[in-house]
Amino acid sequence: MTKPIWIKHTAQLATLASEVKGPRSKEKMSELGLIEDGSVWIEDGIVQAVGTTKELEERFADKVHEAEIVDASNHLVTPGLVDPHTHVVYGGSREREFEMRLEGTSYMDIMNAGGGIHATTRMTREATEEELIDQTKRRLDSFFSQGVTTIEGKSGYGMNLETELKQLRVMKKLQEQHAIDIVPTFMGAHAVPPDFKGREDEFVNQLIDEMLPVVAEEKLAEFNDVFCEKGVYTPEQSERILEAGKRFGLTPKIHADEIEPYGGAELAAKVGAISAEHLLKASAEGIKAMAESGTIACLLPATALYLREEAAAGRRMIDEGVSVAISTDCNPGSSPTTSMPLVMNLACISMRLTPAEALTAATYNAACAINRQENVGSLEVGKQADIVMWNVKNYQELQYLFGVNHVKSVWKKGVKVV
Ligand code: NIG
Numbered sequence: 181m182t183k184p185i186w187i188k189h190t191a192q193l194a195t196l197a198s199e200v201k202g203p204r205s206k207e208k209m210s211e212l213g214l215i216e217d218g219s220v221w222i223e224d225g226i227v228q229a230v231g232t233t234k235e236l237e238e239r240f241a242d243k244v245h246e247a248e249i250v251d252a253s254n255h256l257v258t259p260g261l262v263d264p265h266t267h268v269v270y271g272g273s274r275e276r277e278f279e280m281r282l283e284g285t286s287y288m289d290i291m292n293a294g295g296g297i298h299a300t301t302r303m304t305r306e307a308t309e310e311e312l313i314d315q316t317k318r319r320l321d322s323f324f325s326q327g328v329t330t331i332e333g334k335s336g337y338g339m340n341l342e343t344e345l346k347q348l349r350v351m352k353k354l355q356e357q358h359a360i361d362i363v364p365t366f367m368g369a370h371a372v373p374p375d376f377k378g379r380e381d382e383f384v385n386q387l388i389d390e391m392l393p394v395v396a397e398e399k400l401a402e403f404n405d406v407f408c409e410k411g412v413y414t415p416e417q418s419e420r421i422l423e424a425g426k427r428f429g430l431t432p433k434i435h436a437d438e439i440e441p442y443g444g445a446e447l448a449a450k451v452g453a454i455s456a457e458h459l460l461k462a463s464a465e466g467i468k469a470m471a472e473s474g475t476i477a478c479l480l481p482a483t484a485l486y487l488r489e490e491a492a493a494g495r496r497m498i499d500e501g502v503s504v505a506i507s508t509d510c511n512p513g514s515s516p517t518t519s520m521p522l523v524m525n526l527a528c529i530s531m532r533l534t535p536a537e538a539l540t541a542a543t544y545n546a547a548c549a550i551n552r553q554e555n556v557g558s559l560e561v562g563k564q565a566d567i568v569m570w571n572v573k574n575y576q577e578l579q580y581l582f583g584v585n586h587v588k589s590v591w592k593k594g595v596k597v598v
Pocket residue numbers: 267296297300407435438483509511512513514515
């Protein structure tokens with residue numbers, strides 16, 4: 181048995197605890213379960229008690245001498261951040277495209293000329309499993325250093341069975357080699373492979389008949405994602421892929437309405453997707469449909485910034501009753517970052533979320549977007565002790581002092597990793 185850990189005297193403890201189970205929307209996104217002079221008691225990697233320091237002092241009076249004590253005076257303490265949308269496993273790097281975009285070439289033009297996702301696909305196909313593990317581990321360390329303790333990870337830089345499986349197996353192996361939790365998503369339909377241009381339906385058939393069964397059989401993914409976008413997959417093709425995934429037990433997610441309005445948000449609601457991502461150009465009807473179906477909007481303001489586009493209508497979505505989560509979209513093209521704190525800052529600055537909403541979107545709602553709300557996303561008895569102590573006094577300061585890494589310490593399942 182490891183020593184209990186007692187984090188006490190927090191300047192502010194944002195537990196994110198709530199009676200409401202499931203994705204939060206409207207005013208529920210502002211309820212952070214705040215405790216002044218708060219305390220968390222951890223044993224065996226699990227939160228055993230949360231309350232005021234006085235309450236825990238009394239409750240654990242006869243155990244205090246055994247515990248490792250962490251003095252959190254002057255510090256905000258929150259659950260570990262959750263990043264519900266990443267493309268973290270990839271080969272190579274695309275810094276030249278960054279320059280090209282600044283010189284005026286568009287993201288889609290680069291991709292259609294064989295760069296973009298296709299360039300990373302070539303580099304990922306060429307990389308060995310060991311090389312991918314090595315590169316990815318460095319990114320996972322970087323997530324930890326930014327207070328992120330759980331991430332989702334997508335395949336999609338293979339677009340053939342061999343490399344899609346390689347990416348997913350790399351995630352599985354990383355689960356044994358790294359403390360961060362990775363929730364895997366199959367995204368074989370991340371782009372149309374160049375040799376299938378004009379024969380998209382054939383690729384969709386292949387994905388459904390040859391890839392999905394193996395991914396499901398080897399239990400390599402929980403979710404199934406598709407890039408539903410003009411010039412990539414139509415809503416009809418996307419629907420076929422997502423419905424097929426459902427038959428194999430994979431829950432749908434969608435990259436929707438990123439570049440142009442295309443009915444992606446509507447489709448997400450129709451197929452019962454757990455979340456729709458991007459949504460920069462989502463229509464009013466699509467937003468309404470998502471509010472009604474309870475589909476989470478996973479918004480990626482760092483991607484919008486990086487592509488120099490206007491961010492999604494986060495404020496409006498919350499006001500209309502959509503549950504919002506936020507994410508880095510960590511990938512080598514449109515958002516090469518691992519910084520969820522920056523994403524929270526941008527959620528406030530470019531989407532007008534309040535500081536409290538941004539924290540909910542990066543913790544509890546993010547956990548809901550990857551079906552991990554029973555284990556992570558809030559500090560409640562019985563949940564994983566995934567905890568961040570910040571060099572700020574309260575959650576407003578966390579969002580206000582932007583572009584700075586305020587992380588002081590991070591615990592993953594009760595083990596200090598930063
Ligand atoms: O979510 N939009 C499609 N996919 C990724 C970008 C991947 C890349 O450029 O490599 C995204 O932004």
